Amino acid sequence: MVDQLPLLNGSSIPAIGLGLYKVPPAEAARVIDDGLAAGYRLIDGAAMYDNEAEMGAAVRASGMRDALQVVTKFWGDPEQSYDAVLRDFAASEARMGLDVVDGYMIHWPRAPRDTYVETWRAFQALRDEGRVRWIAVANFGADELQRLFDETGEWPVINQVESHPWLPQHDLRAFHAKHGIVTQAWSPLGRGRLLDHPVLVAIADEVGATPAQVVLRWHLQLGGAAAPKSMHASRLAENIAPIAPLPDEAMERIAALESGERTGTAPEDRP
Numbered sequence: 001m002v003d004q005l006p007l008l009n010g011s012s013i014p015a016i017g018l019g020l021y022k023v024p025p026a027e028a029a030r031v032i033d034d035g036l037a038a039g040y041r042l043i044d045g046a047a048m049y050d051n052e053a054e055m056g057a058a059v060r061a062s063g064m065r066d067a068l069q070v071v072t073k074f075w076g077d078p079e080q081s082y083d084a085v086l087r088d089f090a091a092s093e094a095r096m097g098l099d100v101v102d103g104y105m106i107h108w109p110r111a112p113r114d115t116y117v118e119t120w121r122a123f124q125a126l127r128d129e130g131r132v133r134w135i136a137v138a139n140f141g142a143d144e145l146q147r148l149f150d151e152t153g154e155w156p157v158i159n160q161v162e163s164h165p166w167l168p169q170h171d172l173r174a175f176h177a178k179h180g181i182v183t184q185a186w187s188p189l190g191r192g193r194l195l196d197h198p199v200l201v202a203i204a205d206e207v208g209a210t211p212a213q214v215v216l217r218w219h220l221q222l223g224g225a226a227a228p229k230s231m232h233a234s235r236l237a238e239n240i241a242p243i244a245p246l247p248d249e250a251m252e253r254i255a256a257l258e259s260g261e262r263t264g265t266a267p268e269d270r271p
């Protein structure tokens with residue numbers, strides 16, 4: 001059983017979810033079926049991933065709808081506004097064919113447009129109408145989160161941000177923890193690029209696990225969630241299989257890998 005992390009709205013999410021970025025539409029049903037068989041109960045989709053219809057169809061066909069949390073995201077380009085949210089959400093809803101969407105996220109703050117607060121108000125309206133269970137954001141900084149709260153009185157339940165041993169995001173994690181926001185890591189495996197790092201390979205060898213399992217265990221021990229992606233059934237199972245807690249000295253060796261290196265787009269590069 002995967003750990004559950006409490007959300008500010010009183011519900012919870014599984015600490016490990018299934019990422020769908022770059023899963024081709026024709027492969028999405030198979031990947032989701034493999035994921036559900038392995039134990040995933042949260043699916044991290046987005047309008048931008050071009051596989052929402054297949055995600056919705058796989059969930060409807062699974063016979064497990066009530067046990068699953070289906071997440072999608074508002075891309076916000078070419079327009080990020082109150083009306084654009086209502087329009088894009090209706091399109092996502094129609095593609096997925098689900099009665100309710102569990103989680104809806106603002107994909108990027110797009111801070112130079114200065115429309116993320118009105119965007120958040122549209123998210124609140126969708127939640128209040130019962131079309132979404134919980135509302136969240138991705139790629140927000142602490143100042144942007146604070147402004148959402150100051151102007152609307154509500155924190156997002158999750159901020160999904162790039163995080164892995166090269167980019168642990170300690171300051172942002174501390175801000176989240178102070179306000180009860182869950183940190184959910186995207187590209188939690190550094191897009192697979194850090195899995196052959198000698199330190200991770202050595203720790204994996206010492207604890208009898210794989211480098212991916214060590215990295216995902218590190219995320220859990222930081223108190224956060226993660227949404228790794230894989231096209232392979234064996235890796236999907238590997239990534240969700242629990243391993244024993246890492247000793248403090250292993251956590252310290254992983255902490256020393258911090259370099260600030262990103263494997264994906266920085267928020268300021270998505271204006």
Ligand SMILES: NC(=O)C1=CN([C@@H]2O[C@H](COP(=O)(O)OP(=O)(O)OC[C@H]3O[C@@H](n4cnc5c(N)ncnc54)[C@H](OP(=O)(O)O)[C@@H]3O)[C@@H](O)[C@H]2O)C=CC1
Nearest residue numbers: 019020021138186187188189190191192212228229230231
């Ligand atoms: N909110 C946002 O802006 C963003 C959100 N995301 C979300 O985060 C999810 C995960 O991020 P993503 O960028 O996909 O990167 P990940 O860090 O999850 O890495 C995925 C890569 O690692 C490989 N991999 C996965 N498991 C293993 C394993 N056990 N051993 C070896 N290699 C492995 C995969 O290969 P293979 O598939 O061949 O197994 C793939 O190449 C996305 O799918 C998406 O849902 C991602 C980016 C931005």
Ligand SMILES: O=C(O)C(=O)[C@@H](O)[C@H](O)C(=O)CO
Nearest residue numbers: 021046048107263264265266
């Ligand atoms: O996967 C996502 O959700 C994204 O937004 C990514 O495409 C992200 O923009 C990125 O890192 C592309 O390299």
